[in-house]
């Protein structure tokens with residue numbers, strides 16, 4: 001009802017020239033009442049209200065504008081109610097719409113006079129800066145300050161936000177991250193029963209001992225000379241140093257996602273740097289806890305000065321030396 005309020009009706013009323021403005025206003029209110037009544041009557045069925053409707057003149061011009069309304073009324077009442085209905089509703093609405101639509105900042109810039117003198121002065125002063133009203137485009141300009149958080153902007157309005165990157169989603173990673181060239185995977189196909197989970201089962205137990213040393217063997221002080229012999233060849237186990245600790249990587253070889261040859265690159269030497277170059281994120285300490293042989297120490301700090309290199313089927317007297 002507010003949309004079809006009296007303001008817009010006034011200009012439309014002119015068609016009925018028979019009465020004065022005050023009368024026309026009264027008539028407008030009457031028409032409202034009539035319209036409602038008419039509709040109600042229509043639902044209930046036509047009654048003797050035709051007299052009231054008949055008081056409303058100007059059927060032909062108004063009818064043109066209010067065609068839809070008229071049709072409705074026509075369905076509701078088969079009598080003269082048709083004439084009354086069009087006046088009240090359709091005409092005012094059509095008149096009001098254009099004024100609102102064109103009254104935007106753009107129209108004001110074009111010096112629109114009819115929109116009311118009061119609005120014009122303010123508009124003139126604000127004309128240069130008021131790009132705000134056209135929120136569609138100027139917003140991006142203003143946004144830069146607010147733009148950093150692209151998320152809020154996108155939430156508020158879809159149109160104003162020009163999508164910056166390919167993915168408009170706020171959750172999309174920055175192009176910098178997504179553009180990182182992916183290295184071809186060198187992962188190998190592990191044989192059945194040698195998945196990471198299988199390794200976890202095998203080595204994860206609290207009592208798991210995969211060092212390849214006699215049970216109860218304490219952690220060893222492994223010297224460079226000792227380490228050098230543990231290459232995984234000639235029946236020897238493969239040891240490597242990671243972070244100052246010596247691990248027997250032999251049992252892990254078939255479980256290594258990178259393949260046995262890759263893992264053996266570090267056998268018999270310190271593989272800390274090589275390991276870190278490939279996958280520094282791998283938690284070797286946890287994965288190889290059951291394979292911990294000892295600590296890596298300088299030659300002079302070794303056990304008894306005698307190399308204690310040992311392994312499965314290794315040197316004859318080496319195992320005793322390690323004990």
Ligand code: HEM
Pocket residue numbers: 184185186187188249252256257258259262263264265266271272274275278279282283284287288
């Ligand atoms: C120091 C010698 C080592 C070398 C040269 C090596 C090399 C590699 C290579 C080339 C890959 C394949 C990476 C890819 O997917 O493209 C790989 C994967 C892997 N390696 Fe090693 N590796 C070594 C030691 C180890 C050790 C000691 C462990 C753990 C005890 C380990 C655990 C893994 C794991 C879990 C993956 C899979 C990583 C992933 O899928 O992201 N590696 N390794």
